[in-house]
Amino acid sequence: MSCSQICLDPLFRRRSLALAVVLFFVAFADGNLTAQTLWNPVGPAGGDARSLAMVPGQPNHLYLGTTNSWIYESVDQGVSWHRLAKIVPTEDVVLDSILVDAANPSVVFAGGWKAEERDGGLWQSRDGGKQWKAVDALRGQSVFSLTQAPSNPSLLFVGTLEGIFRSSDEGASWQLISPPGSPEIHEIESLAVDPVDPKIVYAGTWHLPWKTTDGGKTWKNIKKGVIEDSDVFSIIVDPVKPRTIFLSACSGIYKSESAGDLFHKIAGIPASARRTRVLRQDPENRQVVYAGTTEGLYKTIDGGKSFQRMTGPDVLVNDVFVDPENSDRVLLATDRGGVLASNDGGTTFVPANHGFSGRKVAALLVDRTNPAKLYAGVVNDKSYGGVFVSTDGGATWDQIDEAAGGGLDGRDVFVLAQAADGTVLAGTNHGLFALAADNRADSKDAPPATHDTPNSDPVWQPRNTIANTVIKAATETHNGEHVNVEKQVRNPAFDLESRVNALDLSGDVWLASTGFGLLTSRDQGTTWQGGPVMGSNAYLSVTAHGALMAAARSDGVVLSTDSGQTWMPMGIPTMLTRIHRVAFSADGTLWLGAREGVYFTHDRGKTWQWIQRLPFRDVDDLYYDAALDKVLVSSRTSDQIYLIDPKTATWKMWQTGSRIALVRAAGGHVVAASLYTGVLIEPQAVAALAGK
Numbered sequence: 001m002s003c004s005q006i007c008l009d010p011l012f013r014r015r016s017l018a019l020a021v022v023l024f025f026v027a028f029a030d031g032n033l034t035a036q037t038l039w040n041p042v043g044p045a046g047g048d049a050r051s052l053a054m055v056p057g058q059p060n061h062l063y064l065g066t067t068n069s070w071i072y073e074s075v076d077q078g079v080s081w082h083r084l085a086k087i088v089p090t091e092d093v094v095l096d097s098i099l100v101d102a103a104n105p106s107v108v109f110a111g112g113w114k115a116e117e118r119d120g121g122l123w124q125s126r127d128g129g130k131q132w133k134a135v136d137a138l139r140g141q142s143v144f145s146l147t148q149a150p151s152n153p154s155l156l157f158v159g160t161l162e163g164i165f166r167s168s169d170e171g172a173s174w175q176l177i178s179p180p181g182s183p184e185i186h187e188i189e190s191l192a193v194d195p196v197d198p199k200i201v202y203a204g205t206w207h208l209p210w211k212t213t214d215g216g217k218t219w220k221n222i223k224k225g226v227i228e229d230s231d232v233f234s235i236i237v238d239p240v241k242p243r244t245i246f247l248s249a250c251s252g253i254y255k256s257e258s259a260g261d262l263f264h265k266i267a268g269i270p271a272s273a274r275r276t277r278v279l280r281q282d283p284e285n286r287q288v289v290y291a292g293t294t295e296g297l298y299k300t301i302d303g304g305k306s307f308q309r310m311t312g313p314d315v316l317v318n319d320v321f322v323d324p325e326n327s328d329r330v331l332l333a334t335d336r337g338g339v340l341a342s343n344d345g346g347t348t349f350v351p352a353n354h355g356f357s358g359r360k361v362a363a364l365l366v367d368r369t370n371p372a373k374l375y376a377g378v379v380n381d382k383s384y385g386g387v388f389v390s391t392d393g394g395a396t397w398d399q400i401d402e403a404a405g406g407g408l409d410g411r412d413v414f415v416l417a418q419a420a421d422g423t424v425l426a427g428t429n430h431g432l433f434a435l436a437a438d439n440r441a442d443s444k445d446a447p448p449a450t451h452d453t454p455n456s457d458p459v460w461q462p463r464n465t466i467a468n469t470v471i472k473a474a475t476e477t478h479n480g481e482h483v484n485v486e487k488q489v490r491n492p493a494f495d496l497e498s499r500v501n502a503l504d505l506s507g508d509v510w511l512a513s514t515g516f517g518l519l520t521s522r523d524q525g526t527t528w529q530g531g532p533v534m535g536s537n538a539y540l541s542v543t544a545h546g547a548l549m550a551a552a553r554s555d556g557v558v559l560s561t562d563s564g565q566t567w568m569p570m571g572i573p574t575m576l577t578r579i580h581r582v583a584f585s586a587d588g589t590l591w592l593g594a595r596e597g598v599y600f601t602h603d604r605g606k607t608w609q610w611i612q613r614l615p616f617r618d619v620d621d622l623y624y625d626a627a628l629d630k631v632l633v634s635s636r637t638s639d640q641i642y643l644i645d646p647k648t649a650t651w652k653m654w655q656t657g658s659r660i661a662l663v664r665a666a667g668g669h670v671v672a673a674s675l676y677t678g679v680l681i682e683p684q685a686v687a688a689l690a691g692k
Contacts, residue, residue: 038657039672039680041083042394044376046338046351046384047358047678052078052321052331053098055105059323062331063108063129064339065095066358068676071110071129077323078331078341081355087112087123087132091659091676094120096318097146101170103153109171111143111158118142122158124171137174138165145191149198150239157201159188164203166216177216178203185210185219192235194242202245202260204232209247211260225263227251234279238286246289246304248276253291255304268307269298280320284327290346292317297332299346310346314383336384357678363387364664364673365416365424371667376679377413377426387413387426387435387460394671394681400435400458408433408460417503419510425463425525427500432512433460434525463525464496466516496528502551504544509563511549513539518551520564533558533567543624545584552582552592559604571605581622583631585646591631593622598633598644611649616640621662634660634672641672656680 051065064072064081068091073084087093087110097111108129113120120142122135138158145159156167163178163186178185190204199215208223209232223230230249238244243259253276254263269276275294282288291298291307296315298307311317316335323329331352332340341352363377372393378385386408388397411428418424424435435458468491498515505511510521512528517537519530533539533551541552549560550570557570557579572579572592581593585600592599595618598611620636624646631644633651641663644651658674665671672680 039654039682041357041658041674041677041679042397042681043357043390043678044359044361044378044388044397044399045353045355045357045678046336047353047356047360047381048335049318049333049338049356049358050094050096051098051319052333052339053100053108054321054324055100056102058105059325059329062321063098063100064333064356065098065110065112067094067115068358069093069095069112070677071095071098072356073129077329078321078339078352079354081339081353083355084129085125085132088134092116096144099146099148099156101153102148102150103170107170109146109156111146113142113144118161120160122146135171135174141165144187144189145204147191147193149193150195152198155193155198157191157193159191159203161187164188164191164201164216177201177212178219184221189231189233190235190247192237192245194237195239196242200242200259202235202237202247204235204247204249206231208232209235209260222256222260222263224261225256225265226254227265233275233277236279236281236289238281240286246279246281248279248291250275252276253279253304253307266300266304266307268300268305269293277317278319280322282322282327283324288327288345290320290322290330292320292332297346311340311349315340315349336381358676359385359678360661360675361673361679362661363413363416363426364662364671364679365418366664366666366671368418368420368422371669374666374671374679375416375424376673377416379412379414379429382410385410385412387416389458390679393666394679400460415500415503417505419505419524421524423505423524425503425505425510426460427503427512427514429499431462431464431496431498432500432514432525434463435460462495463521463528465493465527466496466519466529467491467493467527468529468531493527501540502542504542504549507544507546507563509544509547511542511544511551511564513542513551518542518558518564518567530564534569540579541581541583543583543590545588548584548588550582550584550590552579554578554580557582557592557605573599573608573610580620583622583624585624585631586626586629587646589646591622591624591646593619593633595619598622598631600646600649609649611644611651614642614651615653621660623662623664625665628665628668630665632663632665632670634663636661636675641670643670654682 048067053063055061060077062074069088070086071084072081074081093112095112099109101107106128108125110123122138123132125132141160147157149155154170158165165174166177167174187206192202194200201212203210210219211222212219230251232249234248236246245256247254253266256263276291278292280290287303289300294316295313296309296311299310300307319333321331328345330342330346338353340349342349359378361376362379365375367373374390376388387400390397411430413426415427426433500514502513512519517531518533519528521528539551539553547563558567559570560567576594578595583591590601597617599608601608616635616638618635618637621634623632633642639656641654642651658677661673663672670682
């Protein structure tokens with residue numbers, strides 16, 4: 001089997017009724033937009049961290065590259081972080097490479113790429129990372145590697161999808177030194193420069209390693225001993241014995257003691273850990289080499305003769321930093337777990353994410369009785385994700401433990417809702433789960449409390465039983481005669497296994513939109529009834545106002561006047577191309593968020609009014625907050641959020657600085673779930689929330 005068959009692609013890693021629509025002119029609320037101060041990201045801490053870089057001679061001063069165009073800075077050796085700069089306005093650049101100029105630490109370079117397109121670039125800062133400017137010569141290039149010649153800081157090298165670029169004047173100008181249009185030397189994932197001779201450069205591609213000894217005039221394939229078609233993710237050259245080279249590939253780790261003329265594969269790392277993304281040599285002890293893989297961190301203390309795994313297999317390592325003045329201090333940049341820190345040479349690790357959040361928050365809930373208590377549900381983070389809770393307005397967060405007897409088991413969380421009794425329900429990619437009102441495992445399904453699982457531990461319990469009652473005809477004998485009768489019978493119960501898109505627990509009857517269809521529960525989630533409605537199970541949003549219920553799919557809305565027992569189609573504006581959300585306000589007005597903007601109806605769909613002057617149209621989330629008496633609106637394509645007064649249809653706007661998934665109100669303030677930077681708090685709101 002070739003390596004291309006067993007390696008993950010590196011770039012991948014990396015109905016309408018004709019209705020009269022009333023156009024409604026809306027004035028600016030309060031006459032102006034609100035202040036434009038960027039909102040504060042408050043967590044949950046962690047997420048995707050991609051690269052680490054140290055200021056030369058200052059191991060306490062570190063930079064952190066992310067997947068969302070942000071660069072973070074630490075001045076306490078990674079104990080805490082703060083957002084330093086966003087290199088581009090968008091949030092889609094993966095910053096895999098950061099380089100601090102060895103000759104001038106105020107000069108910092110950052111290389112990045114975009115996951116879904118051949119785009120990216122190289123950016124330069126001359127003030128320690130506060131302000132950044134794109135390097136014109138590499139504009140639009142997907143940059144995967146970046147290095148500086150150890151013997152000549154004026155020489156910089158960059159690896160892109162096109163090839164290898166070199167600058168001989170500290171980044172002022174660049175030239176391509178790999179053959180233009182080469183069918184072999186492109187997609188440069190890794191670079192290394194000889195510590196003595198800067199004309200010797202090693203390049204790892206998505207198809208084997210290459211070497212030049214004359215500054216790029218000629219190149220030689222150095223594949224002897226390497227499995228064919230190996231993606232070479234990392235190359236390191238011993239700083240004292242430059243003929244000793246390590247390289248990592250999707251097929252394993254290799255070592256050469258002949259400057260790349262011959263490699264041999266190192267034993268000790270199991271075949272399943274094929275993608276070793278980074279190699280890092282201990283500056284104090286060159287026999288120690290760390291290998292960051294997609295299945296944990298490995299370490300050798302004998303120059304590669306043997307490796308030992310230092311973490312669990314769930315740790316996906318993107319970069320490794322070893323303190324040159326204290327080799328016991330090791331930092332990892334990881335997927336999902338953010339930054340992990342060790343003070344014992346990698347034997348144990350703890351999270352080091354204070355101030356850093358790269359979370360994708362898909363669900364956000366404010367506690368009914370305590371606005372300082374927030375719940376956040378995240379996606380894509382497996383065992384590092386699930387649901388987090390803050391009791392101090394977002395200042396600190398705790399992952400809700402998956403205690404014995406129940407848990408989310410790494411499920412993605414798409415919706416959170418709370419019932420009148422305080423019960424929290426989480427809708428996941430694989431069913432529904434409930435957290436008891438007092439965060440105790442005291443339901444009838446929970447296991448008895450033990451010394452190891454005290455009653456105070458929060459436990460998620462599944463609430464996935466679907467038990468439908470149907471009318472069936474049967475023939476019975478009465479007084480010697482056969483008669484046909486209809487009876488209500490309950491079909492065999494089964495468990496919901498599909499994704500949950502939306503929940504409304506505001507009334508006595510709970511309502512859920514799932515991959516199985518629309519479901520209702522009249523026993524607080526113990527059992528659910530329902531299924532496809534109008535032939536569809538693709539409902540994205542639900543809302544309830546007493547016995548009146550509505551549910552939206554992308555191309556239509558259905559209405560129920562009997563708490564979900566029966567449903568009927570509802571008239572919608574003919575110009576709508578995609579509906580995302582529906583919500584009832586206090587007087588029973590139904591609000592609708594769609595690609596074309598925000599609409600509302602007072603008469604159950606006979607006529608609709610349109611918020612015509614709302615600056616953005618592609619509305620992804622729309623939510624009515626009863627305490628504020630406001631409709632909260634956001635779009636995933638924008639960093640703006642809006643609060644609409646349902647009585648006057650006027651609105652206020654905030655600009656958050658991050659793309660938003662949804663918005664909620666907490667004690668008179670506004671909080672938002674962002675797509676890439678965790679939970680955001682309205683400026684100066686954290687202290688107020690925490691004090692409530």
